[in-house]
Amino acid sequence: MYDLYAEEILDHYKFPRNRGKMDNPDRVYHDHNPLCGDEVTIMLRIEDGRVKDVKWEGQGCTISMASASMLSEAVKGKSLEELRTWGKEHVLDLLGIPLGPVRLKCALLPLKALKAAVWGLEGTEEHEET
Amino acid sequence: MSTTQGLDPRRIREDFPIFGERARGKPLIYLDSTASAQKPRQVIDAMTSMYEHAYANVHRGIYELSERATQMYEDARRNIARFINARSHREIVFVRNATEAINLVAYAWGLSHLTPEDEILVTQMEHHSNLVPWQLVAARTGARLRWVPITPDGHLDMDAADRLLNERTRLFAFTAMSNVLGTITPVRELVSRAHSVGALALVDGAQSVPHLPTDVQAWDADFVAFSGHKMLGPTGIGVLYGKRALLEEMPPFLAGGEMIREVTMEGATWNDVPYKFEAGTPAVVEAVGLGAAVDYLRELGMERVHAHERALVAYAYDRLSALDGVRILGPGPEDRGGVLAFVVEGVHPHDVAAFLDYEGIAVRAGHHCAQPVHDAYGVPATARASFYIYNDREDVDRLVDALRRAIRMFTG
Structure with missing residues (x-):
């Protein structure tokens, strides 16, 4: 019915995957978008240069929450080397919908937080230009 | 009607x-007229017609076309002065929008009048455009910025306003209508309380002027800022109303053509108000468009x-x-x-x-x-x-x- 609210996006919004707390995560990063109040905290367990486990908490719009949920599924088991190359296109592929500039910021917030968790803020530069 | x-x-x-x-x-x-209003044919036509039949730069033109354009531009100013019941068209300064109007007062009046002993009062209800300019000017002058809180039911806390207004307050800047809560504030009362401690009152009329009758003399406001585009007019034109004595006494804001009387390589003297504040070629056609918008609203x-x-x-x-x-x-x-x-x-x-x-x-x-x-x-x-x-x-x-x-x- 609505591009933006495809079945799968609503499903991730209503039934978020990997949402919750992690005890003693190796990396954790909290980020938010003050314009709309979206916020997300990413917690990572890293072993042998790979994402062993991921949890996230947050609140916000459908797009930011579905993005966090989908991303959390996608990054499990991935090497950090590979994650370093992920950008805007990757998130848009996961969501599978076209997004305008405002909603793109919502969609990219979880990846931005994830990369900041692993590499610090310098790892996020390429995603700032939305 | x-x-x-x-x-x-x-x-x-x-x-x-x-x-x-x-x-x-x-x-x-x-349902987004608070951000910007749509435009009636009458406004669009007035602007198109000016471009097609009466366009030239205003002021100082000796030829007929420039005289006609100047007449239309100045007629719009007089029309808007009547719409808000200003005493004189000289109290109407054309600016880009309410934001620029407030910045004009913040910089031209604020920087030349405020000291570290002074206070500026705003409210928690303000649009950023009536808050951030005062934050900047407070930082530049050392003046203290204070604010009147919102009550739980979405009004200004008038008791707090009374406590906060004091002999140090030089300016009380507040909205006549909140762009979020829709609250219509008691403008005349707030102006009068500001005056009772010797402060000036600036009214952000960006939301009220398009929607409510406006009488700046009844308010006794010292400054009123509003935007054309929220009241059926075009973008790029707005108004600063200021009491003439205050405008006369303020230094210029932007400098350039039109705002001067005489220029030598060493210095310059200023034009009369409001031209002192209208440096450079103004938004001529937009002013005429705003005049047409005012006609439309007045008709309704x-x-x-x-x-x-x-x-x-x-x-x-x-x-x-x-x-x-x-x-x-x-x-x-x-x-x-x-x-x-x-x-x-x-x-x-x-x-x-x-x-x-x-x-x-x-x-x-x-x-x-x-x-x-x-x-x-x-x-x-x-x-x-x-x-x-x-x-x-x-x-x-x-x-x-x-x-x-x-x-x-x-x-x-």
């Missing part, structure tokens, strides 16, 4: 070409415009607050202009606005350039529906119907 007869939005919409457009394949329901009658919106917002308030999980920010319908900012439990404002967009309904979502207002209510963002002369009950019904479906989709 009699003031007892209501507006006819269906008739009015025929004057607005935009309503011939479809939004997402559906008839456009435009501002009392009727206000009455129409009052009735519409009361209807919308009742219907929206009857929806499960919908919470409207701010005062009850009796004290507000045509603005309703709301949150829906479990549905982010962006999702509300995006869903409504698919239904052809334009509302705004975000903090509406008023983060402190949202902080006061503990929410980062709201969805906001706002009403004007071309909206009617059917628009509200479609909004409510779509909202009901949005709530079902996102929370069901």
Whole structure:
């Protein structure tokens, strides 16, 4: 019915995957978008240069929450080397919908937080230009 | 037209070409006039006609075309002066918008008058454009910036205002109508309290001037700022009203052509007001467009415009607050202009606005350039529906119907 609210996006919004707390995560990063109040905290367990486990908490719009949920599924088991190359296109592929500039910021917030968790803020530069 | 007869939005919409457009394949329901109003044919035609028949740069032109353009530009100024009941057209300074008007006062008056002993008073209800300029000027001059809080029911805390206004207060800058809560503030009372401690009063009229009758002399305001584009006029034109004695005494803001009397390589003297504040080629055609917008509103009658919106917002308030999980920010319908900012439990404002967009309904979502207002209510963002002369009950019904479906989709 609505591009933006495809079945799968609503499903991730209503039934978020990997949402919750992690005890003693190796990396954790909290980020938010003050314009709309979206916020997300990413917690990572890293072993042998790979994402062993991921949890996230947050609140916000459908797009930011579905993005966090989908991303959390996608990054499990991935090497950090590979994650370093992920950008805007990757998130848009996961969501599978076209997004305008405002909603793109919502969609990219979880990846931005994830990369900041692993590499610090310098790892996020390429995603700032939305 | 009699003031007892209501507006006819269906008739009015025929004057607005935009309503011939479809939004997402559906008839456009435009509920974002608080951000910017749509334009009637009369305004568009006045501007096109000037470009086609009477365009030239204004002032100092010796030829007929420039004289005609200057006449139209100055007629618009006089027209706007009458619309807000200014004493003289010289009290009308053309600027880009309300933001620029406030910045003009902040820089021209603020920087030359404020010292570390002084205080500037604002309110928690302000749009960022009537807050951030004062933060900057306070930082530059050492003056202290203080603010009047919002009460839980969305009004200004008048007792706090009394406590905060003191002999150190040099300026009280406040909105006449909140762009989020819709609260109509008691302008005359606030101006009078500012004057009682010897402070000047600046009124942000960006939301009130398009929707309520304005009488700057009855207010006794020292400065009033408003934008043309929110009152059916074009973008790029706004007004700073200032009492003439104050404008005379203020140094210039921007410097360049037109604002001077005489220039040597060593210095310059200033033109009379308001030209002292209108450096460079002004937005000539936009000023004429705003004049046409004022004609249009005057024809409708501002009392009727206000009455129409009052009735519409009361209807919308009742219907929206009857929806499960919908919470409207701010005062009850009796004290507000045509603005309703709301949150829906479990549905982010962006999702509300995006869903409504698919239904052809334009509302705004975000903090509406008023983060402190949202902080006061503990929410980062709201969805906001706002009403004007071309909206009617059917628009509200479609909004409510779509909202009901949005709530079902996102929370069901």
